[in-house]
Amino acid sequence: MYTSTEGIVFRQVKAAGGRRMLLLFTKKYGKISVGSSLSEKGRGKAALALRPFTYGNYELYKGREYYNLNSGEVVRSFFKIGEDLDKYMEASFVLELTEKMVPEDLPQPKLFQLLIEFLAAMEKREKKHRTLVLAFEVKAMAVLGSFPMLEQCACCGETEDLQYFSIKDGGMVCGKCRNIGNDTLIYAPKFDIVNILKFFSKTPLRGFEKIALAEDVSEELQCILRRYMSYYLDIGTLNSENMFYGEF
Numbered sequence: 296m297y298t299s300t301e302g303i304v305f306r307q308v309k310a311a312g313g314r315r316m317l318l319l320f321t322k323k324y325g326k327i328s329v330g331s332s333l334s335e336k337g338r339g340k341a342a343l344a345l346r347p348f349t350y351g352n353y354e355l356y357k358g359r360e361y362y363n364l365n366s367g368e369v370v371r372s373f374f375k376i377g378e379d380l381d382k383y384m385e386a387s388f389v390l391e392l393t394e395k396m397v398p399e400d401l402p403q404p405k406l407f408q409l410l411i412e413f414l415a416a417m418e419k420r421e422k423k424h425r426t427l428v429l430a431f432e433v434k435a436m437a438v439l440g441s442f443p444m445l446e447q448c449a450c451c452g453e454t455e456d457l458q459y460f461s462i463k464d465g466g467m468v469c470g471k472c473r474n475i476g477n478d479t480l481i482y483a484p485k486f487d488i489v490n491i492l493k494f495f496s497k498t499p500l501r502g503f504e505k506i507a508l509a510e511d512v513s514e515e516l517q518c519i520l521r522r523y524m525s526y527y528l529d530i531g532t533l534n535s536e537n538m539f540y541g542e543f
């Protein structure tokens with residue numbers, strides 16, 4: 296069956312016989328592996344459509360157990376991301392994170408849209424790229440149904456004295472619940488995590504142009520979010536994270 300779909304290239308892998316496998320995040324089918332004998336060399340339209348970060352339209356042949364790429368056309372290449380090393384590293388991280396977040400063959404149109412918005416905002420952004428990455432993470436958790444509980448204690452439902460963020464309980468916890476047990480995955484953030492998470496989840500990514508977190512807040516929030524995501528989403532270890540951030 297022939298079909299076409301919008302997609303974003305997660306990555307490509309060389310396969311035997313000069314063929315390539317593309318790992319493609321498609322709007323219609325979710326994450327799929329697609330075989331291709333199209334060459335990446337040259338300046339043809341199809342060649343550009345095979346590169347990571349590219350958002351394109353892809354003509355596929357859908358077999359019973361495989362997909363083959365017949366042709367591809369770039370919608371947006373986000374090429375400016377590749378012109379800035381810091382942007383490139385941050386965007387690579389988000390691409391890999393998204394790849395790990397989505398199961399195969401399950402359409403995730405909202406996350407697909409969010410990734411396009413992220414790449415577009417990152418391409419334009421001038422500094423403090425990390426803030427945009429954190430905003431993407433917060434929004435992705437909301438889309439995937441793993442957003443932390445912020446309005447009341449995730450343990451007992453209390454609405455006062457919510458000073459702690461508990462990974463295992465899935466959100467803010469009160470002072471009483473914090474003292475139960477000996478949990479190392481509880482943080483006492485030095486910033487207003489509740490309002491930042493709410494603001495990040497509500498504000499569209501294109502509205503982040505002038506928003507940047509202070510360095511220490513950004514670092515602390517990143518640490519909490521990464522722990523939270525690895526607890527709730529099956530993302531394992533990310534190559535780009537080890538490369539760029541070190542262990543956390």
Ligand SMILES: [Zn+2]
Nearest residue numbers: 448451469472
């Ligand atoms: Zn409580």
